[in-house]
Amino acid sequence: MPLGVSLVIAVILTALHNISTKNNVIKNLTLLIFYLHILVVISITLFPIPVQSNLLLSLNRGNIEPNMNFIPFKSIIDIMQNSVSPFVAVKQIAGNILMCAPFGFYAPLLFQQLKSVIRIIISGILFGLCIELSQLIIGVGIGFFYRSLDVDDIILNTIGVILGYAFLTLLKRFDVKNSFYQKVFKS
Template sequence: MIYFIGTILFYLLGKRKFNPFSHLINITFLLYIPWLMSLTIFPIPIDSRLIQSFIETNTEARNSFIPLQTISMSISGAIEQGYFSGFIKGILGNIIMMIPLGFYLPFIKPKLNSFRNILIVGIIAATSIEITQKVISLVIGASYRSFDVDDIILNTIGVLLGSIALRFINPIVKRLKDDIEDNHSETITS
């Protein structure tokens, strides 16, 4: 809502030219962020009985600070016991949920278009999510989400894959951008 109000004010004041493609990117990115937060941070358990239940039943999330430990356990569980839901959620889910970030970054901040910059932002974003989960767990007194170094690795891979995907489909995206802007220009001139 704030984005829409700010955008309208900028146009009414003549500070900015309307760019429909840019707004499409901004709006979809603003929809992506709450979705990502709903997967990684929320819901936060605030009911004291639920928190106490986590502690008493020993169902608190387990932290993992050893690189590749959780990944290898997920892969071996999928191969040996046919436990594919853990593999899909644990490995593929952590990669897939961060692909849009790698896709959006060059649009939102063109300076971030290099592999190095995308990698750095991916590591920072993934680490921020894990640290936020750990801090919230400390505040509520129970680990409702785990801090897992493998999540940082997988999330960063997802960001990099999003950036790589954009490079492959960039000609299509540029054509779409040009079409949207041309249609908008024709609408204004007619």
């Protein structure tokens, strides 16, 4: 999904949300960034979807079963041990973590229910699980498993959400007057 399309969708979602809630400008901007982040994650994790029949035929040879890992840390260890270079391993692991950090930062700002550590951890697990299940469902739908289903991705995504939440918590400690937070939450 091109960035321009993501931006248009995010603006539309923000406008629709604003119609029903009458948010202030800062909260709308925060909401826009949050929606844009979700769309970028969707773009990174689900697209491109191979739909051309010739491509599917050539890719599908011998790949009728999904590549799944349900053993925690197995893929992470494999990446670290078998990667072409340490940089590639760090990039792959850090990418999964950093991709979800904005969710942990923005979700508690926008949704009162996600202000506790436990709820943000649960939402991080669910966010990662939604990504993995979407990849599986698309794979079943097109008859080719173009992405792997991996519990380690969920773990790394959840770590990213927790780090985003931790960063938000640190910022809040330095924002003594809570001016940023009052602007976001003020409706």
